[in-house]
Amino acid sequence: MDNNRKKHYATLAQTVIKGLQSRNMNGCYAQNAEEALKIALEMIPEGSTVTMGGGMSVREIGLFDALQSDKYNFIDRDKIEDKRAAMLAAYDADIYLASVNGMTSDGVLVNIDGNANRVSAIAQGPKKVIFIVGMNKVTPDLDSAMKRARNVAAPINCQRIGTNTPCVKVGRCMDCKSPDTICCQFLITRFSRHAGRINVILVGEELGF
Numbered sequence: 001m002d003n004n005r006k007k008h009y010a011t012l013a014q015t016v017i018k019g020l021q022s023r024n025m026n027g028c029y030a031q032n033a034e035e036a037l038k039i040a041l042e043m044i045p046e047g048s049t050v051t052m053g054g055g056m057s058v059r060e061i062g063l064f065d066a067l068q069s070d071k072y073n074f075i076d077r078d079k080i081e082d083k084r085a086a087m088l089a090a091y092d093a094d095i096y097l098a099s100v101n102g103m104t105s106d107g108v109l110v111n112i113d114g115n116a117n118r119v120s121a122i123a124q125g126p127k128k129v130i131f132i133v134g135m136n137k138v139t140p141d142l143d144s145a146m147k148r149a150r151n152v153a154a155p156i157n158c159q160r161i162g163t164n165t166p167c168v169k170v171g172r173c174m175d176c177k178s179p180d181t182i183c184c185q186f187l188i189t190r191f192s193r194h195a196g197r198i199n200v201i202l203v204g205e206e207l208g209f
């Protein structure tokens with residue numbers, strides 16, 4: 001990556017971290033995926049019950065693979081047939097891993113969900129939530145974070161899943177009411193009542209969608 005972009009990401013990350021702190025949430029900055037993995041593992045005590053929602057970024061930094069170790073009780077929802085049981089187990093997890101669909105430079109997190117298992121677990125349930133967020137997801141304000149979530153993250157996710165939605169055909173959100181839509185519930189996290197629950201690892205690389 002170009003040095004000027006690296007420097008810009010590191011500077012912007014400090015602004016985001018201050019914004020998070022003002023909202024009773026924690027933030028830290030990793031220069032790259034390798035550093036992010038190290039920081040994330042330091043936040044997850046051995047023996048923890050861990051699960052995740054979506055999370056391309058979690059996989060991209062190698063965290064998903066690292067958690068397959070016997071040191072952790074990792075709940076892999078894709079391997080559990082009873083999806084309701086997997087969802088309920090996630091609410092009781094020690095650690096929930098996720099990314100965001102957009103994030104403001106003053107620390108507000110934006111997430112969109114189809115089934116709402118991810119946004120509901122972020123909102124309440126797991127004792128600690130760790131977000132892995134590539135700096136490509138940081139936008140100036142809430143309006144631009146919502147636009148990013150709807151016009152970048154959601155259409156690419158629809159393409160990945162193979163939904164029959166107009167965004168897959170035109171490459172931007174058409175505000176559909178298709179039965180296949182993944183844009184059912186919107187979560188804006190602007191403050192945490194619980195100190196230490198929400199933790200954001202910002203990464204100076206492009207991660208996820």
Ligand code: SF4
Pocket residue numbers: 150151154155158165166167168172173174175176177178180181182183
């Ligand atoms: S509302 Fe519909 S068209 Fe817009 S991003 Fe979501 S699924 Fe795609």
